Amino acid sequence: MYGYGFFGPSYFLVIIGLVISLWASWYVNHNFKKYDQVTSQSGTSGAQAARFILDNAGLQDVQILRTSGNLTDNYNPTNKTLNLSESTFDSTSVAAIGVAAHECGHAIQDQTGYVPMRARAALVPAVNLGSNFSIPLILLGVILGANQTLIQIGIWLFALVVLFQVVTLPVEFNASGRAIKILSSGNVLNNDEVPMVKQVLLAAALTYVAAVISTALQLLRLIMIFGDNRN
Template sequence: MYYYWDPTYILVIIGMLICLGASAMVNSAMSRYSRVRNAGGITGAEAARRILNNEGLYNVQIECLNHSGGDHYDPRTNTVRLSHDNYNQPSVTAVGVAAHECGHAIQHAKGYMPLNFRSALVPVANIGSRLGLPLILLGVILGWSQVLIEIGIWAFALAVLFQLVTLPVEFNASARAVAKIQQYGLLGTEETKGCKKVLTAAAMTYVAAAASAILQLLRLILLFGGNRRRDD
């Protein structure tokens, strides 16, 4: 019966709308400022190298991805990976994104605790996101096995926890990015304002993902916690 409409679906819809709104915001900001050439003609790759060198992180490599999107810092290999556009283009967006990923590299180098905690959560969060819902479904199929259902909910909760821990990591990386951009004079005053808009919009996608995950967890608790109460 849970494949049909029930009032808790409103939580799923709210989560979807939040994510769609955040996605539209970041796409708009990045698209707008990717068309704004910074006055210094600095590409994302050049900005990243300047920040890393000035921070003494000569061992951190910078790689160009052969596709758009997917910018990230890989702590396992000490590598900042930038999308093709952000690596090569001298835009405000490119510098902002590159600086953000360097912010993660700086976090890693300084042993930033939330980043370490998030990294430690990755294995269990992956398990939770993959097995949480299947365990709940299996519990229902096996005649409302409350043990399996509760394990599934707790597993999903670990994935939600990962989303929450991600928030301070991402906000801190953006704050470091803006600080380093200003410190090393990578962008002008007005360009930095545009960069802040890009990074704020990007941060909102993580907020939206966390909010959506919380709403989904709440829905699971409402649906299957109610069954436990009826059994009692």
């Protein structure tokens, strides 16, 4: 009934998305490992750099915690904690300081009420719904004899995931911009080390761009397969 089929020509879109995602993942890991070998001249650790940045931004209430994993760093606006991975917390590398500064950028966004960050937070419930139920609804629609209502609801729910990822882009790029501006002051890194951080943060930002492209291609594929029932 559906002319394109799961493994028809549209499957090429999945392959393209996978290649882009794998390249982005390799690129960020390559850059982090490269500059993780460069020790900052100040000898400041990721956690120390984060504390310095937060205190200077008036965010003494934000607690810095160590979390397991590699590059699992994140800022939690709910409990106001900056969670630094084991590869960042104690490391004095240029890469670790850059990652820590990026997460501080999110904390500052939260403090200033950065609109895209608020918009992303507001989308979370709908995105969770879309992530969990979009594909099951589409498949249920097919099982029930091409029920277009269920299929279209599923596609719209999946579109919310794409929207969330698009809104995430300015949040991540802005956090990196704030981090670079702070580090360019010379209090943590010198002028020779800042360009290295820029490469690390650009590589990290490209993973979000890759995620948008990959998910958008999946949405296009769903529309190609299920969006038209004339067949």
